[in-house]
Amino acid sequence: MKPLTVVCCSVLRREMGRILEEDLPGAEAVFLDSMLHMHPEELRRAIDAVLAARTDRRILLVYGDCHARMAETCRQPRRARTAAVNCGELLLGRERYRECRNGRAFLFLPEWTQRWREVFVRELGFTDRSLAREFMQENQRRLAYLDTGLIPVPEPVLAEIADYFGMPVEIVAVTLVNLRQAVRDAARRLEAEGEDGD
Amino acid sequence: MDIEIARKQLFDRILNGDRQGAVSLLDQWAERRHWRNTITELLEPVLDEIGRCWSAEKISLAAGYLAGRIAEDILLKAAGAEEAVPVSKGPVVIGNVEDDYHSLGRKLVGIFLRTAGWRVVDLGNDVLAGDFVDAAVASAAPVIGVSAMMLTTAENIRKVREELDRRGLSGRIKLAVGGAVFRIRPELVAEVGGDGTVASAVDAPRLMAELTGGGIWA
Numbered sequence: 323m324k325p326l327t328v329v330c331c332s333v334l335r336r337e338m339g340r341i342l343e344e345d346l347p348g349a350e351a352v353f354l355d356s357m358l359h360m361h362p363e364e365l366r367r368a369i370d371a372v373l374a375a376r377t378d379r380r381i382l383l384v385y386g387d388c389h390a391r392m393a394e395t396c397r398q399p400r401r402a403r404t405a406a407v408n409c410g411e412l413l414l415g416r417e418r419y420r421e422c423r424n425g426r427a428f429l430f431l432p433e434w435t436q437r438w439r440e441v442f443v444r445e446l447g448f449t450d451r452s453l454a455r456e457f458m459q460e461n462q463r464r465l466a467y468l469d470t471g472l473i474p475v476p477e478p479v480l481a482e483i484a485d486y487f488g489m490p491v492e493i494v495a496v497t498l499v500n501l502r503q504a505v506r507d508a509a510r511r512l513e514a515e516g517e518d519g520d
Numbered sequence: 521m522d523i524e525i526a527r528k529q530l531f532d533r534i535l536n537g538d539r540q541g542a543v544s545l546l547d548q549w550a551e552r553r554h555w556r557n558t559i560t561e562l563l564e565p566v567l568d569e570i571g572r573c574w575s576a577e578k579i580s581l582a583a584g585y586l587a588g589r590i591a592e593d594i595l596l597k598a599a600g601a602e603e604a605v606p607v608s609k610g611p612v613v614i615g616n617v618e619d620d621y622h623s624l625g626r627k628l629v630g631i632f633l634r635t636a637g638w639r640v641v642d643l644g645n646d647v648l649a650g651d652f653v654d655a656a657v658a659s660a661a662p663v664i665g666v667s668a669m670m671l672t673t674a675e676n677i678r679k680v681r682e683e684l685d686r687r688g689l690s691g692r693i694k695l696a697v698g699g700a701v702f703r704i705r706p707e708l709v710a711e712v713g714g715d716g717t718v719a720s721a722v723d724a725p726r727l728m729a730e731l732t733g734g735g736i737w738a
Contacts, residue, residue, distance in 0.1 A: 363704065387670040390704035407619070407672050423621040424646060447580025450537045457585050461623055 324400065325350065326512070327376050329369060330384035332356045333409050333433045334501065336472045338384055341502050346509065350379070356433055360445045362389035369395060380512050384505060386411065402511040404504040413468055415500040422494075426463040430483070430491065432473055438483055451486055458487040465491040470498065521549075523561060530566045534587050535579060542590050547597075555598035559635065563594055567632065571722030575703065581624075588628040588721070591635045608637065612696075612728055613655045614665040615643035617680065620673035625699060628721035629665060636725035649679035656693050662732050665696040665724070666714075674701050674712055681713025694731040698724070 326349040330338045333356035342351055352372050358365035366389040373381060373395070380400045385392065386408035396403040406412040410429040411419040422429060434441060448454035458465075465487065469475055480491040526549060533542040550558040570587045573579040612633060616626050623645050630640045641659050643651060652664050664684075668674040677697055684690045697714035698721075709717045718727045 362700070387672040390671055390701045393671055407670060420619075420646075426621075445580075447537075447582035449582070453537060453539070453582060453586060453589075456589070457582070457624075461627070 323513075323516070324378060324380050326382060326509075327352060327372075327379045328382045328384060328505075329354065329372050331359070331388070331409060333359070333431050334384060334412070335433060337413070337470050337498055337501055338505075340472065341498060341505055345502065345505065349382070357437070357440060357445065359388060360441070365389045366391055366395070373398075373401070380515075382505070382508050382512060384412070384501075384508075400512065400515065402508040402515075404501075404508050406504055410468070412501050412504055413470065413496045413498075422466060426461070427466045428458065428462040428464070430465065430467045430480075432468070432470060432476075435467060435476060435479055435483070438479070438486075442486075454486060455488040458489060462489070465489050466494045467491050468496050469493050470496055526562055527566050527569075530562060531569055534566070534570060534590060535583050537582065537586060539586055539590060539593075542586075543593050546590075546594050550597070550601075555594075555601045559594065559598060563591065563635075567591060567635075567722045571720035574722070575719035584628065584721075585624065588631045592631045595631070595635045608639070609732075610663075610728070611639040611641055611659045611661045612663045612665055613641045613643065613652060613659060613661045614667070615647035615652060616645040617666050617668045617673055618646055618648050618676040620668045620670070620676070620699075621645045622667070622669035622699070625669070625721055626665075626667040629667070629698065629724040632721050632724050633728065638725065638728060649676075649683040652680050653683045653687060653689065653693070657687075657689070661693070663694045663696055663728055665698065665728070668697070668699045669701060670699075671701050671705070671708070674699065674708055677712040677714065684713075696724075696727055696731060 326346065328342060328349045329352045332353040335353050342349055354368050358368055383396060383403040385403060386406050404412055409431055414422060442448045442454060448457065467480055475493055484491045530542055530545050533545065546558055546563060549562050567587060570579065574584045614626055614629055616623060630642050633640050641655055641661060643655055656664050664680065666677050666680055668677060681695055684693055684695065694715040695713060697709055697712060697717050702708055702717045703719050716727050716731055718724060
């Protein structure tokens with residue numbers, strides 16, 4: 323069996339670090355900048371570059387449907403991707419994710435929480451607080467921080483976010499159960515391919 | 521003021537996030553030229569340009585959103601003005617397809633359609649195929665506009681096409697599709713059974729007019 327590389331968005335760096343340590347200790351881990359999420363074509367090129375340099379390895383992608391050609395990327399032999407539309411669903415699981423989105427909750431993962439100004443001000447252009455508030459309050463009913471328990475809840479940052487958007491940020495505790503299961507399922511699919519994919 | 525200068529000023533104000541300045545400029549124009557002319561000769565060309573820039577990812581999401589808000593502000597003012605009787609077009613049914621929750625594009629489509637005189641039935645997020653078709657039948661809408669941001673959710677648009685086929689409504693009710701994934705994968709429009717798409721929300725009125733042969737009933 324060829325060696326395994328896990329390619330993952332840095333938004334889940336800590337969480338995947340824990341899972342890799344416990345479940346896939348021999349795997350190579352490659353984390354790509356989560357800000358690529360804002361530029362799907364750049365994300366596609368970055369993933370393709372990682373894969374092109376590792377044609378002799380099995381690849382497990384810990385991503386959602388994050389660029390327009392992700393399905394083709396994963397359809398190649400010796401490749402598998404976690405089954406979820408995005409990182410929120412990876413952590414919450416399908417049903418809880420749907421509940422959150424149907425409740426119009428905007429989800430802040432721990433890594434993006436620290437980078438919220440990069441996301442909303444630099445990338446999305448919401449330099450004006452009143453416009454940012456209007457945008458968020460029109461489109462979302464709740465702001466939810468997904469606390470995976472690996473770092474202390476960043477209360478001062480959440481207070482900044484709440485102040486900027488004029489909405490409270492609630493803290494939602496999540497375990498790594500769903501993410502771990504999604505990784506295990508994808509790893510199993512790779513194993514099932516066996517040497518046939520070689 | 522020359523129309524070209526006014527358009528340039530309006531464009532710059534929107535890009536600079538100056539909502540008050542943009543609306544004020546439109547107000548001043550409307551005092552001389554009335555609301556309907558203000559929309560057609562000043563606002564719409566600027567929105568077209570913003571749509572082009574947005575499609576090319578040359579402007580931020582915030583600027584695109586602000587353009588939508590300004591269009592809505594102006595639409596409300598025009599609707600309140602006696603001389604600005606809107607042309608009645610539509611209705612059209614819009615919504616995000618099953619499992620899709622990226623509502624911003626859909627909302628902007630609704631704003632730009634209303635600005636252009638269309639009556640819009642907005643079903644919101646995560647809409648099932650049968651609900652789209654039920655709403656179109658109930659409102660006698662000749663077009664259903666379905667939004668999906670990602671490939672996974674765009675695949676669910678097939679269900680809307682299948683539902684239209686199953687009820688024998690394909691051809692009578694057109695299926696417009698839109699969302700980020702279609703910009704990058706235009707071949708997907710036909711694959712999911714769409715009758716047409718456009719690259720930005722600003723262009724939605726043009727697509728609806730094309731699909732309905734003008735779309736003017738009143």
